[in-house]
Amino acid sequence: MSGDGTGIEGARERRVRTGGIELSVVELGDAGRPTVVLLHGYPDSKEIWTDVALRLRDRFHVVLYDVRGHGRSTAPVPLRGGFTLEKLTDDFLAVVDAVSPAEPVHLVGHDWGSVQGWEFVTVPRTEGRVASFTSLSGPSLDHFGHWIKERAARPTPRRLAHVLGQGARSWYVYALHTPGLPEAAWRGPLGRRWPAMLERMEKLPPAASRDYPTASLPQDAAHGAWLYRDNVRARLRRPRPDAFAHVPVQLITPTGDAYLSERLYDDLERWAPRLVRRTITAGHWVPRTRPDQVSAWLAEFVTAQEAARQEGAPARTPAGGGPYAQRFGGRLVLVTGAAGGIGRATAFAFAEAGARIVAVDRDAEGAARTAELARLTGAPEAWAETCDVSDEGAMEKLAAKVAAEYGVVDVLVNNAGIGLGGTFMETSAEDWRRVLDVNLWGVIHGCRAFGRQMAERGQGGHIVNTASAAAFQPSKTLPAYSTSKAAVLMLSECLRAELAGQGIGVSAICPGIVDTGIVAATRFAGLTEEEQRLRREKVGRAYTRRGYPPEKVAQAVLRAVLRDQAVVPVAPEAHALRIVSRFAPRLGRAIARIDPPL
Amino acid sequence: MATAVTDATELDGFREVQHLAYACAEAVAARLAPGVTEREAARMQREWLRERGVRDWFHLPFAWFGDRTAFTGFRVPTQFFPTGRRLEPGMPFILDLAPVHRGFTADVGYAGCLGPDPLHDRLMTDLAAHRALILREVRERRPLRAIYESVDRLMTRQGYANRHRAYPFGVIAHKVDRIRERRWSPSLFGFGTRSLGGLASDAVRGHREGWSPLWSPHRFSDHPPRAGLWAVEPHLGFRGKGVKFEELLVVTDSRDPEESAFWLDDDLPHVRRWQEEGALA
Numbered sequence: 001m002s003g004d005g006t007g008i009e010g011a012r013e014r015r016v017r018t019g020g021i022e023l024s025v026v027e028l029g030d031a032g033r034p035t036v037v038l039l040h041g042y043p044d045s046k047e048i049w050t051d052v053a054l055r056l057r058d059r060f061h062v063v064l065y066d067v068r069g070h071g072r073s074t075a076p077v078p079l080r081g082g083f084t085l086e087k088l089t090d091d092f093l094a095v096v097d098a099v100s101p102a103e104p105v106h107l108v109g110h111d112w113g114s115v116q117g118w119e120f121v122t123v124p125r126t127e128g129r130v131a132s133f134t135s136l137s138g139p140s141l142d143h144f145g146h147w148i149k150e151r152a153a154r155p156t157p158r159r160l161a162h163v164l165g166q167g168a169r170s171w172y173v174y175a176l177h178t179p180g181l182p183e184a185a186w187r188g189p190l191g192r193r194w195p196a197m198l199e200r201m202e203k204l205p206p207a208a209s210r211d212y213p214t215a216s217l218p219q220d221a222a223h224g225a226w227l228y229r230d231n232v233r234a235r236l237r238r239p240r241p242d243a244f245a246h247v248p249v250q251l252i253t254p255t256g257d258a259y260l261s262e263r264l265y266d267d268l269e270r271w272a273p274r275l276v277r278r279t280i281t282a283g284h285w286v287p288r289t290r291p292d293q294v295s296a297w298l299a300e301f302v303t304a305q306e307a308a309r310q311e312g313a314p315a316r317t318p319a320g321g322g323p324y325a326q327r328f329g330g331r332l333v334l335v336t337g338a339a340g341g342i343g344r345a346t347a348f349a350f351a352e353a354g355a356r357i358v359a360v361d362r363d364a365e366g367a368a369r370t371a372e373l374a375r376l377t378g379a380p381e382a383w384a385e386t387c388d389v390s391d392e393g394a395m396e397k398l399a400a401k402v403a404a405e406y407g408v409v410d411v412l413v414n415n416a417g418i419g420l421g422g423t424f425m426e427t428s429a430e431d432w433r434r435v436l437d438v439n440l441w442g443v444i445h446g447c448r449a450f451g452r453q454m455a456e457r458g459q460g461g462h463i464v465n466t467a468s469a470a471a472f473q474p475s476k477t478l479p480a481y482s483t484s485k486a487a488v489l490m491l492s493e494c495l496r497a498e499l500a501g502q503g504i505g506v507s508a509i510c511p512g513i514v515d516t517g518i519v520a521a522t523r524f525a526g527l528t529e530e531e532q533r534l535r536r537e538k539v540g541r542a543y544t545r546r547g548y549p550p551e552k553v554a555q556a557v558l559r560a561v562l563r564d565q566a567v568v569p570v571a572p573e574a575h576a577l578r579i580v581s582r583f584a585p586r587l588g589r590a591i592a593r594i595d596p597p598l
Numbered sequence: 599m600a601t602a603v604t605d606a607t608e609l610d611g612f613r614e615v616q617h618l619a620y621a622c623a624e625a626v627a628a629r630l631a632p633g634v635t636e637r638e639a640a641r642m643q644r645e646w647l648r649e650r651g652v653r654d655w656f657h658l659p660f661a662w663f664g665d666r667t668a669f670t671g672f673r674v675p676t677q678f679f680p681t682g683r684r685l686e687p688g689m690p691f692i693l694d695l696a697p698v699h700r701g702f703t704a705d706v707g708y709a710g711c712l713g714p715d716p717l718h719d720r721l722m723t724d725l726a727a728h729r730a731l732i733l734r735e736v737r738e739r740r741p742l743r744a745i746y747e748s749v750d751r752l753m754t755r756q757g758y759a760n761r762h763r764a765y766p767f768g769v770i771a772h773k774v775d776r777i778r779e780r781r782w783s784p785s786l787f788g789f790g791t792r793s794l795g796g797l798a799s800d801a802v803r804g805h806r807e808g809w810s811p812l813w814s815p816h817r818f819s820d821h822p823p824r825a826g827l828w829a830v831e832p833h834l835g836f837r838g839k840g841v842k843f844e845e846l847l848v849v850t851d852s853r854d855p856e857e858s859a860f861w862l863d864d865d866l867p868h869v870r871r872w873q874e875e876g877a878l879a
Contacts (some may be wrong), residue, residue: 373757551759
């Protein structure tokens with residue numbers, strides 16, 4: 001806590017008078033740097049931005065202020081009519097003139113802060129005062145009005161579903177229009193219970209809630225009801241036809257927002273031509289739950305816009321614009337077994353989506369090659385690390401190094417694996433140890449080392465484990481390999497259950513026969529060296545004839561992370577074997593007895 | 599059909615037509631601009647060569663733009679023929695042409711990119727290792743099928759996909775020969791009938807003698823390199839970008855390794871490029 005009671009360490013507070021009220025404005029960082037204004041929503045105060053502000057203050061001049069009637073700012077008298085978007089725009093301009101009189105500011109808004117932000121960047125009188133806008137969970141009321149009107153005017157079943165879906169999510173908006181009652185609730189039981197409710201709904205770690213929400217919450221929430229009452233009905237009934245953004249906009253959409261449908265932003269390119277889209281798996285209070293990712297995207301966007309402004313050219317848009325790029329742009333992805341096959345293809349697929357890549361493999365040269373090509377494919381940064389996944393100490397050391405140098409991993413792909421053929425009786429104890437060490441212990445070490453970091457950070461993430469179709473299908477010629485992969489599948493399912501409460505997804509990918517180098521690295525137990533070589537050639541050719549490319553598995557990995565799928569069979573044979581194992585296990589057992597024709 | 603082409607004057611004839619073909623590819627590549635379609639690019643090549651006396655073809659010129667350079671989604675052979683796909687800035691392209699001039703055949707491939715692209719440069723540079731690998735292993739007289747697999751392995755190690763597998767029979771190379779010039783030289787499915795006839799008679803003869811004029815991953819290519827001229831075309835692909843080169847490799851019966859196999863000509867655009875980069879070291 002800082003001495004001036006703002007709740008943000010190292011903040012300098014000043015009071016700005018405007019339109020008969022006094023706003024509490026705090027600043028962090030060097031005032032000579034580009035100014036970033038962070039604007040809070042409802043029912044919040046500027047302290048919602050604490051975590052993000054602390055992450056940005058070394059690089060930017062960070063400014064936060066309490067909206068009128070909230071936190072340490074005073075409320076207008078009377079309240080009715082005191083919260084119109086026009087008056088909020090006056091406040092914003094007064095703050096900007098005070099903190100950055102010469103240069104335009106980069107605006108960031110969450111919830112009602114974003115609703116205000118849209119107003120600020122679409123009205124002519126702020127032109128030249130705003131350099132860019134980042135919107136989190138708050139649409140423009142004008143765009144929203146048009147969105148409803150268009151869908152109501154031509155109601156196809158899908159459009160109707162969109163409107164009804166959003167209509168159901170907006171229940172609290174109707175509730176806030178009731179006179180008197182919301183104020184009483186907030187000043188009474190709701191205000192007392194809100195912090196605990198928020199913690200439960202948003203899965204906030206308890207530690208994060210100590211300074212938030214602030215003690216002024218009941219007052220803020222009661223005053224803030226007038227934000228809705230003064231603006232929503234008026235704007236939705238008569239949305240402005242000219243609400244075009246005059247600055248570049250970055251839109252960060254949480255996929256689990258209980259109050260706003262993702263569909264709201266479907267036509268946004270029409271209103272904001274220079275739009276960069278991002279998606280994040282989180283609930284509504286992203287500045288609290290995902291401060292690392294939000295501040296990384298903010299810093300990247302603001303830096304790019306600043307550079308472009310200095311050069312006088314439009315900023316380069318980040319790689320691609322598809323759903324993968326929106327989701328994985330700038331995130332840190334670590335892939336083991338990245339020197340070839342599925343691992344390498346996965347690294348490239350993430351690289352193409354703009355993710356930062358750590359390519360891990362025993363084969364240093366192969367990993368370096370993957371990292372180099374990943375950079376050429378679109379990864380802003382990519383590194384190669386040499387590590388044997390079966391070595392616990394080495395994995396722990398790697399995890400510490402990655403966390404220190406590149407950050408906490410957002411997506412972990414435990415992919416490294418080896419093959420082992422031959423019947424149970426032919427397989428030696430040493431063979432068993434080797435295959436379990438890599439295929440199972442490799443995954444365990446990966447999940448322990450990196451999964452723990454993810455869980456401790458408390459900002460979500462995803463773990464992908466490469467199992468195999470052999471995890472569903474017993475076979476008399478692949479006992480060790482199938483056992484190891486079945487264990488990986490079960491491990492993934494258990495871990496998924498454990499981490500579900502922390503916003504970390506776990507997926508098991510079960511590919512069928514994929515044309516990779518795994519056969520060349522497979523041992524066939526019980527055969528001489530020469531027989532092994534011939535067998536490898538033969539099996540290798542069969543895999544090549546099958547010709548299923550690892551790139552398709554990589555696509556399945558990205559899709560699995562995007563949709564948070566639990567078990568993903570890839571290739572038709574994998575789907576078929578899964579169906580057999582579930583609905584016709586006796587058939588599966590009969591297949592297990594067949595000698596493969598190789 | 600003559601098979602073992604080792605005569606110096608004959609080689610000059612092949613060298614000349616290979617030069618002509620690469621000159622054509624460079625001239626057409628220089629004229630490629632956004633909006634040009636594959637069909638237009640193929641026509642440009644045809645016209646350029648016809649003006650210089652080419653009347654017959656091993657195959658008619660091909661042009662592939664964008665992800666078609668990596669044969670993305672190719673299932674049937676008709677997809678190789680030029681389409682209405684338009685060239686856009688930053689797109690890779692490949693021109694593949696095989697003119698017959700005064701009875702000598704050339705078959706060349708030229709890969710480029712409209713505008714600078716570091717990834718495309720990297721792919722081109724990495725292709726150099728394949729030229730060296732193929733020559734080395736042919737001189738070692740390894741079976742063609744084994745050499746094919748070595749190229750495959752190198753591509754995998756480099757992180758690329760083998761795209762010559764998409765060609766008919768998955769060939770990385772095929773034999774070319776002299777053909778007698780006739781006034782009427784029809785073509786069938788884009789291939790000159792005389793050249794096809796030459797290949798077919800080689801195939802029949804090779805079938806009896808245990809070799810094949812097609813250098814493929816299949817069992818019929820499991821024999822040491824056969825003396826003659828081979829048009830070698832390693833083609834690698836990476837996420838919707840493909841590059842290749844194609845040029846003539848001379849294989850002889852000589853016992854001297856240097857003489858037993860050599861590239862017909864080193865004065866070619868891609869080889870010059872690699873020499874400047876030092877990629878051949």
